[in-house]
Amino acid sequence: MISSPSLDNRFFQVYVTPEAIDLPAFQRALRCLGNLPITSVDTPEGVPLEHRNERTLFVTSSRGQTVGECPGSRGHICCNYLTVDLYLGCTVGCTYCIMKSYLNYSPLTVYADPQPSIQRIRSLALKNPHRILRVGTGETGDSLLLDPLFDLSREFIEGLSDLENVRFEMKTKTTHVDHLLDIPRKGHSVIAFSLNAPDLQEEEGNSAPIAERIAAASRASRAGYGVAFHFDPIIRFPGWKESYTETLNLIRTLPVDKIAWISLGTIRYPPALRDRLEDRRYLYDEFVPCRDGKYRYLQKTRVEIYRWFISNLSQITRAPVYLCMESAAVWKAVYGAPPLKIGFLRDIFTRIKFE
Amino acid sequence: MRLSGFLEAEGIFLEEEEIRKYIFSDGGWQRVEKFRALPPLLRSLVEEKKLDAKTAEKIQEIPEEALQILLPALESLSYSEHRIYVRMFLELVKRENLNKADCIALAERIGTSQDPTGEIRKMRYPELTGLENRFKQIVEPAIKGTGIRIAPPPHFEGSRFTLEFQFESPEQLNRKVFTLQQFIEKGNDLFSLLR
Numbered sequence: 382m383i384s385s386p387s388l389d390n391r392f393f394q395v396y397v398t399p400e401a402i403d404l405p406a407f408q409r410a411l412r413c414l415g416n417l418p419i420t421s422v423d424t425p426e427g428v429p430l431e432h433r434n435e436r437t438l439f440v441t442s443s444r445g446q447t448v449g450e451c452p453g454s455r456g457h458i459c460c461n462y463l464t465v466d467l468y469l470g471c472t473v474g475c476t477y478c479i480m481k482s483y484l485n486y487s488p489l490t491v492y493a494d495p496q497p498s499i500q501r502i503r504s505l506a507l508k509n510p511h512r513i514l515r516v517g518t519g520e521t522g523d524s525l526l527l528d529p530l531f532d533l534s535r536e537f538i539e540g541l542s543d544l545e546n547v548r549f550e551m552k553t554k555t556t557h558v559d560h561l562l563d564i565p566r567k568g569h570s571v572i573a574f575s576l577n578a579p580d581l582q583e584e585e586g587n588s589a590p591i592a593e594r595i596a597a598a599s600r601a602s603r604a605g606y607g608v609a610f611h612f613d614p615i616i617r618f619p620g621w622k623e624s625y626t627e628t629l630n631l632i633r634t635l636p637v638d639k640i641a642w643i644s645l646g647t648i649r650y651p652p653a654l655r656d657r658l659e660d661r662r663y664l665y666d667e668f669v670p671c672r673d674g675k676y677r678y679l680q681k682t683r684v685e686i687y688r689w690f691i692s693n694l695s696q697i698t699r700a701p702v703y704l705c706m707e708s709a710a711v712w713k714a715v716y717g718a719p720p721l722k723i724g725f726l727r728d729i730f731t732r733i734k735f736e
Numbered sequence: 737m738r739l740s741g742f743l744e745a746e747g748i749f750l751e752e753e754e755i756r757k758y759i760f761s762d763g764g765w766q767r768v769e770k771f772r773a774l775p776p777l778l779r780s781l782v783e784e785k786k787l788d789a790k791t792a793e794k795i796q797e798i799p800e801e802a803l804q805i806l807l808p809a810l811e812s813l814s815y816s817e818h819r820i821y822v823r824m825f826l827e828l829v830k831r832e833n834l835n836k837a838d839c840i841a842l843a844e845r846i847g848t849s850q851d852p853t854g855e856i857r858k859m860r861y862p863e864l865t866g867l868e869n870r871f872k873q874i875v876e877p878a879i880k881g882t883g884i885r886i887a888p889p890p891h892f893e894g895s896r897f898t899l900e901f902q903f904e905s906p907e908q909l910n911r912k913v914f915t916l917q918q919f920i921e922k923g924n925d926l927f928s929l930l931r
Contacts, residue, residue: 662833666831667860667861667864669864669891672894679864679867680891680893681867708894710889710894710931713895714930714931
């Protein structure tokens with residue numbers, strides 16, 4: 382296990398529930414965290430108020446529902462992604478982070494027993510032998526930010542490697558891939574990178590620079606992983622096309638046949654979050670309320686943005702490119718049809734038997 | 737200022753902890769302090785119930801000279817409309833990164849406009865108001881005076897336009913259908929407003 386320099390001195394205290402103390406992941410992390418005060422508590426509420434912040438790690442075993450369906454968005458088309466809460470919370474500090482609206486517990490939480498989730502995914506894979514299951518750990522936190530400490534992704538990668546119909550995805554804004562490169566059985570695991578325009582780097586807090594994320598993607602793909610990219614949130618600003626072109630040109634340097642998928646999503650936020658988002662100039666663009674209550678750019682603007690991306694990406698890769706949380710009207714305007722009627726997107730959007 | 741200082745000035749001689757317990761939560765006292773820190777113009781607007789305290793706090797960045805021009809122009813608005821439009825003005829100031837002189841110039845432009853709220857909205861949402869105007873240009877010449885109503889989806893979000901009309905005889909129905917057929921046959925870029 383490699384300790385990432387970017388994690389040094391990030392945390393001041395650790396709280397752990399009793400049943401998690403002997404878990405292999407926690408014991409691994411102790412090698413780097415052992416100099417910190419470590420306190421046993423029975424529940425998250427046992428963490429004192431003054432320590433409920435992002436300088437605290439809270440480690441526990443698995444939570445009740447081990448694998449969930451991505452909640453999607455009312456009135457918008459969902460890609461039927463499955464989610465596993467592994468690392469809850471994030472310290473990257475993106476100014477547009479929408480997690481502020483639904484994560485109410487500030488310590489970073491680590492669910493350090495992956496086995497129930499792995500078994501559940503295996504069960505779902507066997508119940509849906511003719512479907513592709515995409516499942517990821519990046520819904521409520523960065524999949525790899527803390528992974529050099531806990532090495533939990535390794536257990537998923539190895540535990541799911543024999544399943545031909547499972548695509549385990551780790552989504553990150555870091556370059557923390559090197560501890561995963563030597564895993565011999567990778568199956569169809571995918572390491573995904575959130576990307577944006579280089580001119581928006583200051584909106585992405587402590588994230589790795591775009592060029593370094595692409596370099597990490599290169600290392601991952603050479604090691605045998607599929608890679609994926611998520612342009613989300615896409616933000617419009619003066620010169621956005623030129624800036625995003627810089628990122629697309631970096632993608633060109635990769636072995637493009639290793640790109641598993643690319644998703645696109647323009648910036649969106651629930652109204653309750655508007656006052657909690659940092660006061661950034663991009664928030665003074667034109668946003669309108671949509672069917673799910675979230676605010677997005679005008680539909681015509683979003684269609685223009687997506688068309689630009691798809692046109693430019695099609696010159697780089699044949700990987701499927703899909704829209705995240707978009708309306709049927711936008712799908713029709715951009716692709717001419719909803720995703721289930723588009724051959725190369727059918728696998729991504731076909732529902733599985735979840736129960 | 738400490739709570740005890742405030743209470744003394746007001747002639748209330750209870751212990752601070754008692755006051756906090758019975759009247760203010762800590763968060764409530766912070767709101768009182770923020771209110772007291774407002775400049776006189778904004779403070780009086782809140783006191784006169786012309787503006788809510790939260791909006792008053794937010795718009796402190798607007799130079800007072802600009803507010804003095806802007807606010808009378810918005811005098812006739814309801815309480816909630818007032819809030820909406822002053823916030824829009826603030827967002828314009830922030831979006832364009834206006835200095836004090838430009839801010840005052842903007843307030844003057846709005847203040848002297850025949851339609852101050854329309855002017856603010858057009859500047860704050862130029863693309864949306866552009867779509868609305870283009871929609872009117874396409875539809876009104878064809879259906880004005882016919883009793884036919886065509887509406888875009890709300891905020892031009894969606895794929896469906898709404899058509900409404902009433903008729904009370906076959907002849908009337910025929911006329912309205914003929915009007916619509918002409919509207920279609922002439923061709924227009926109505927649907928381009930959505931994609």
